[in-house]
Amino acid sequence: MGGRMWYLARDAWRLSQARWLSVAIPGPCIVNKRGTDILHDPWFNKDTGFPLTERDRLGLRGLLPPRIISFEQQYERFMESYRSLEHNTQGESANVVSLAKWRLLNRLHDRNETLYYRVLIDNIEDFAPIIYTPTVGLVCQNYGGLFRRPRGMYFSAKDKGEMMSMIYNWPAQEVDMIVITDGSRILGLGDLGVQGIGIPIGKLDMYVAAAGINPRRVLPVMLDVGTNNKKLLDDSLYLGLRQPRLDGDAYLSIVDEFMKAAHARWPKAVVQFEDFQMKWAFETLDRYRKRYCMFNDDVQGTAGVALAGLFGAVRAQGLPLKEFVNQKIIVVGAGSAGLGVLKMAKQAVSKLLGGEENSSANNPFWVLDKDGLITKGRKNLDPNVAPFARSCDSGEIEGLTEGARLLEVVKKVKPHVLLGLSGVGGIFDEQILKAMQNSTSPRPAIFAMSNPTMNAECTASEAFKYAGENIIFASGSPFDNVDLGNGKIGHVNQANNMYLFPGIGLGSLLSGARFISDGMLQAASECLASYITDNEIQKGIVFPSISSIRKITAEVGAAVVLTAVEESIAEGHGNIGFKELSYMSKGETMAYVSRNMWYPIYLPLIQEK
Ligand SMILES: NC(=O)C1=CN([C@@H]2O[C@H](COP(=O)(O)OP(=O)(O)OC[C@H]3O[C@@H](n4cnc5c(N)ncnc54)[C@H](O)[C@@H]3O)[C@@H](O)[C@H]2O)C=CC1
Ligand SMILES: CC(=O)C(=O)O
Ligand SMILES: [Mg+2]
16 A cells, blocks of 8 residues: 555545544443342442342342442541541551551452552652552561562462463453562562562552553562572471472472463463562573563662663763663662663663763662672673673772672762662761762752651662762662751652553553563653653652553653554454554544543443442
């Protein structure tokens, strides 16, 4: 078809599709259950909100008090109980209060999902720190005591050979998003074994709240291959397998079997790997990334978020983005997250240099791990780390040698950015932060990205106090803005992969991507980076407020869909095929994504006569 003809055909097609481009209004959600089965199903349950017709037709008459309470009243009642809890726990320790709040939200989650997700969406700034980091870390640590009813699926090493049939035990016919962990590196808290299930649950809550994934179509998964946490192994009430972690082929065969089973039942589901220790994070990513639609959030989601923040730090200096290649960046922590950031940042440098591999003259990174500065002279240098090792071990690079300590490296390099993904709380101490005052940058950036709060490399107030008021500060877990006196505020950004993973998953799902490409991940990161205005950047804001996470996620999702289509990886979703996707403009793609985001309202459970 000639170019003009093609455009005419496309326009005619667009007109014919105009109907489905308008916002869809969800129809009734017909239920096959009756009576108490409905009240005990959090998906259908409306508590006292069932209208009379539904009470009559669904066998609910007499099972509820007679008064019908509206959704708005139920919402208000919950918020009132939340506020009372806040009031009644004044003076208690922060952990006690956080866990009490988590319990209150969890009870609602167990009972009435529609109301739960609405309060979560509307109050995401207040509730994300409870259902997500930092409180989710505390929940995982105390999982045994908090456990009341299961959520998600548990596949253990003892289930070998059984997973293909077990997967059919999950009651939902359709699953769109799976978040899986083996519990081996939960936040910065280490190996928590089966207790790590809290992380997939929290991540999927964010998927529902931010990406509008239907909560009926999410599946948190715990792969229990044992634990090397002695305290848990010795605990007679520990709920997981009391055996050391599987390793080598025995380990991989379990992950392989799960992936095969999940793919057999839900071939279009997106799988997010979360909180796997480094060696398995990289190995599984390599093994599955072209075979399944999957990604590793700690490696790839974190990288995109950090890169967006690094670009923000360049802009904050009044420099064009191409100056990124001349930044000096110290990365503390060479694990799955740190290396993920380094790999993506290196790709960005190469792209900015017009595709050339960056020579050592353009190696902006100084990387440290628990043994100090990593140079090529490091014994048993990990091949994943090797590309970032400084090339000289003889002392001529800034006078730094293998294993140099962080303070010395900061003093000599005078970096533009100090980025922590070490999992070690307080490692950016007073001396190190003070040394950042001599940074080459007029707006030095300090990213203390480790989670949860107690594992952050420094607190926000320490950073502003010791490194100066003009810094750009970001942390993985939330901190309050810092009052600098004289009416000035030190802005705190949250540099957390929550800004990207929901959009990466949503875009991959709605494009029906065969796999998740580097291009899709880059598009997600660039979309996030472009979200911030110059005015905000001047105020030290490099990440948007979490209150707009749903809007950001829709945009990130659309950017991912567009790239999947451009790269011909998209196969379509539902009745929207590749052809339909490829005809969509940017605006139409955005409308398509928004229209497919679930939003919590009580739907009629019966067909009106
Ligand atoms: N903000 C965010 O979105 C994210 C934050 N994280 C956080 O990053 C942290 C690390 O995660 P992973 O890389 O997966 O862990 P990992 O265990 O794979 O890597 C930790 C790295 O830190 C290094 N390290 C340990 N002690 C050190 C010290 N004293 N000085 C310098 N380096 C030291 C280790 O040698 C290792 O290279 C965790 O706290 C995690 O919660 C991880 C993913 C996303
Ligand atoms: C945020 C996150 O994924 C982590 O700390 O592991
Ligand atoms: Mg994680």
